[in-house]
Amino acid sequence: MVTLAEVARQAGVSPSTVSYVLSRKRSISDETRRKVEAAIESLGYHPHAGARALASNRSNILALMIPLRSDMYVPVIMEIAMAVTTEAREFGQDVLLLTKDEGTAGVRRIAGSGLADAMIMMDIELEDDRIPVLRETETPAVLIGLPADPAGLACVDLDFEATGAACVEHLASLGHRDIALIGEGEGVYKRNTGFAARTLTGFQRAAAEHGVRAVHRSCEGTYESTAGVLSRILEERPGTTGFVVQNEAAIAPLLSLLRLSGRAVPEDTSVVAICPDQVALQSSPRLTSVSIPAEEMGRQAVRQVMAQLDHAPEGASQTTMIPPALTVRDSSARGPAA
Amino acid sequence: MVTLAEVARQAGVSPSTVSYVLSRKRSISDETRRKVEAAIESLGYHPHAGARALASNRSNILALMIPLRSDMYVPVIMEIAMAVTTEAREFGQDVLLLTKDEGTAGVRRIAGSGLADAMIMMDIELEDDRIPVLRETETPAVLIGLPADPAGLACVDLDFEATGAACVEHLASLGHRDIALIGEGEGVYKRNTGFAARTLTGFQRAAAEHGVRAVHRSCEGTYESTAGVLSRILEERPGTTGFVVQNEAAIAPLLSLLRLSGRAVPEDTSVVAICPDQVALQSSPRLTSVSIPAEEMGRQAVRQVMAQLDHAPEGASQTTMIPPALTVRDSSARGPAA
DNA sequence: TGACTGTGTCGAAGCGCTTCGACGATGGGC
DNA sequence: GCCCATCGTCGAAGCGCTTCGACACAGTCA
Structure with a gap:
């Protein structure tokens, strides 16, 4: 272990000087700084993390x-x-x-x-x-x-509330009048994590503001669950043409199911996802989305x-x-x- | 900050005794141990990580x-x-x-x-x-x-080599004679990470041993890439009935594409994945797989x-x-x- | 020129812990 | 009943660093 004391000896200065070179808390002449830095370099010195934490009361x-x-x-x-x-x-x-x-x-x-x-x-x-x-x-x-x-x-x-609203506004501005939010699993809403509920709030508020009919269904994200959710939505509101998805796992199943049921995206049905850009870009078609930053x-x-x-x-x-x-x-x- | 010294004072013993209670490196009487532990508890003492690292030369x-x-x-x-x-x-x-x-x-x-x-x-x-x-x-x-x-x-x-072999053996034992490995992206093989190459080695060795015709194609994992890979495989070897997939991203597209092309899994085509259990269980149908432990x-x-x-x-x-x-x-x- | 103000460096104390050697008290073997 | 080993505890040194106060020296200003 190379210590600060060894660096000091090699540089021909005192240990405190080396410390000040490192911390820049006091001014040091250029010459001394150079000598010290050379010594540090040649010895491959790294300050001991524990000692530093002890003395400075900061662990970094x-x-x-x-x-x-x-x-x-x-x-x-x-x-x-x-x-x-x-x-x-x-x-x-x-x-x-x-x-x-x-x-x-x-x-x-x-x-x-x-x-x-x-x-x-x-x-x-x-x-x-x-x-x-x-x-x-x-x-x-x-x-x-x-x-x-x-x-x-x-x-x-x-800002998940604004996110939910932004999705609705986008779909409303395109002329969709019946939209659905396919959300996270039941547990997520119960478990008080807030973000799913905030999204829903924004979704509903914006829907009301824009005079759009909106349904919300939670979804576990499996293929089966997504299929069930989708068919229930279409049964209840056959005119649904816009989907907002806030469940990364449900995206692939949803697209697959829409394709199977003959609803072309985006010609017949529009989908907006709340997901990382990467997921949106990997899907086919590439998804209109609000990214998770x-x-x-x-x-x-x-x-x-x-x-x-x-x-x-x-x-x-x-x-x-x-x-x-x-x-x-x-x-x-x-x-x-x- | 509660220190070991304060614990010692409160317990009416010396600091070193407290240290030994904590480290169990010397025997301590039950009575002393109890007093010390009570003091630790009541003060909410936690040893200072830096000090400990400095003195013991171990950061934990x-x-x-x-x-x-x-x-x-x-x-x-x-x-x-x-x-x-x-x-x-x-x-x-x-x-x-x-x-x-x-x-x-x-x-x-x-x-x-x-x-x-x-x-x-x-x-x-x-x-x-x-x-x-x-x-x-x-x-x-x-x-x-x-x-x-x-x-x-x-x-x-x-053991990726054994993994590649195990997949082949499973398919061969089921009577598949033309199989394909849909592997990782080009970059993975080039970038020297080894695991993809080892899988391929095992795959090819086992195929040879079992007299099974085997092709390998790397795949980037997007829907388009998977579609391209699949169609090229089926063009070259229309009789391919078994797929091994070592690319989590390609799994969903592959299943979706097989479904679209009217090949039922597992009736017409078998798929074995090398992926985490979770992915295998979430797919539809649930996948035969070698799990990534x-x-x-x-x-x-x-x-x-x-x-x-x-x-x-x-x-x-x-x-x-x-x-x-x-x-x-x-x-x-x-x-x-x- | 003398008192002063900076500058750059040093020495020493101390951060909270571990650990070594020492030491009094106990108990077993003879 | 004495010696010696063992057990439980203590005191002190030291881990490698930061930081405070001190100090030597060189300028600066009246």
């Missing part, structure tokens, strides 16, 4: 708590995790991976041990029991998702958490709702009333 | 390096990561998430800073440049995947790395090839020669 680690199993689409979780990790490195931070099932004990452990400087949490429930612990331990944190009471907490999320959420979360760490906890209570971006592709076209 | 952190973008199916990566994290906690370890794009510099940084005690690496290339660095820095490590030269390294992977690979990796850390690096060079498990479901049935 961000804890990221992700769901073990959840309603969220796995690739989205992954993309957020990768974005967090990548962005964190830009700030010289590393990322500690925790699972949501560690729950409040996990939060306490991290806060108590100084292992991480802050937390980023995903899969936030409306009444998430980790939140009171976060408040109590005064852990700097950013939530990806929106709890019932976000007061005093930094949150980042897609996973990467942006991850990056935003890191930036906000770093802001809390660097410039005191002012602005910690900021909620960032990312506005939906609807991209028109090949799955939506003019409807009957156009 | 495992670094997990995962691909940012890769040939691997994202849910599999995720499942491995979750399994690693969960299993690591069983050993009292935490997991630090690194991305593969940190490359050799990342490995050096972790090894040099003592941030992690060991590394678990995914997405191993045949000639992975991180491997020499691992050897040079003498970092305890386990690779998930198989490099060209695994000498002296611990590796865990599915993501969770087991993750758990195994942690166990092996812990063995290296605990009982010296003997056995560090062990390669664990997980034997394939083929589960018969509803997508394979007797073929023409049966």
Whole structure:
């Protein structure tokens, strides 16, 4: 192990000088800096993380708590995790991976041990029991998702209500008069994750505003479930020409089923998905969609958490709702009333 | 911050005694242990991670390096990561998430800073440049995947060669005489990740052994690409009745295309997939498949790395090839020669 | 020119833990 | 009843770093 003391010896300066070269907290002459940097380079020195954490009371680690199993689409979780990790490195931070099932004990452990400087949490429930612990331990944190009471907490999320509305507006503007929302599974609405309910709210509000008849059905995402949901919708409202899908797993079955039943997309039926761009682009036809800005959420979360760490906890209570971006592709076209 | 010293004061013992209660490295009387544990409980004490790492030269952190973008199916990566994290906690370890794009510099940084005690690496290339660095820095490590030269390294992977063979054997035993492997995208074979090539080797060997005509086509996984691949196969070998698919993205398109072309699965055509059980179960019909044992690979990796850390690096060079498990479901049935 | 203000560097203390050696108390073997 | 091993506990050193105060030196200003 190369230590700071060895670097100092090799550079012919004192250990504290080396430390100041590294931290830039005091001015150092160019000559000294060069000598020290040369020594660091030639010895392949890396500061000992534990020693640094002990002395400075900063671990330069961000804890990221992700769901073990959840309603969220796995690739989205992954993309957020990768974005967090990548962005964190830009700030010289590393990322500690925790699972949501560690729950409040996990939060306490991290806060108590100084292992991480802050937390980023995903899969936030409306009444998430980790939140009171976060408040109590005064852990700097950013939530990806929106709890019932976000007061005093930094949150980042897609504006799902606006998302639901945007899908309806798009279909309404194309002249569709009967539309359906194929949503997440039953469990998702019950389990208080909020986002599905918020989407539904926006969907219904916009439908009312635009004078569009709207139905909503939850769907488990399997082929069978999707088939059942679709046939019930068409039975009830045979004139349905527009679908909004908020369930990545249901997209492929739905397209397949529409094709089988002879309804051409987009000629007869329009489909708008709420899904990552990748899914929209891989489908056939390529889907008009509101994308899940996973990467942006991850990056935003890191930036906000770093802001809390660097410039005191002012602005910690900021909620960032990312506005939906609807991209028109090949799955939506003019409807009957156009 | 509650410190060990405060616990000691509250319990009426010396700090070293508290430390020994925690580490169990010296015997402690029941009475003292109880007092100390009570103090820990009542104060909500958690040892400071940095201090512990500094003094003991052990961070109790495992670094997990995962691909940012890769040939691997994202849910599999995720499942491995979750399994690693969960299993690591069983050993009292935490997991630090690194991305593969940190490359050799990342490995050096972790090894040099003592941030992690060991590394678990995914997405191993045949000639992975991180491997020499691992050897040079003498970092305890386990690779998930198989490099060209695994000498002296611990590796865990599915036995893809046996997997390819198992699929062929299953189809051959059902009486299929013309089979096709729909594989990963071109890039995967070129990019030296090994697993796709190993599967192909096993596929071809077993086909030869069983006197079965076999073709192989790589496939990008989009609907269009799958359609192209399928039509070319059927043009060349119209008698093809068995498909092996090693590309999760191609599964749904393939099933959809077979249905459209009037080939019933499994009555006319059998399909065997190499994919996670979840994908096989969600498809319709449910697929006969060799599952990707993501969770087991993750758990195994942690166990092996812990063995290296605990009982010296003997056995560090062990390669664990997980034997394939083929589960018969509803997508394979007797073929023409049966 | 003397008092002052910066600049650049150093020494030492201390972060919270582990661990080694020491030591008093106990108990078994003879 | 004495010696020695064992058990349970303590004190102190030290892990590698950051950071505070001190200080030498060179300019700057009246």
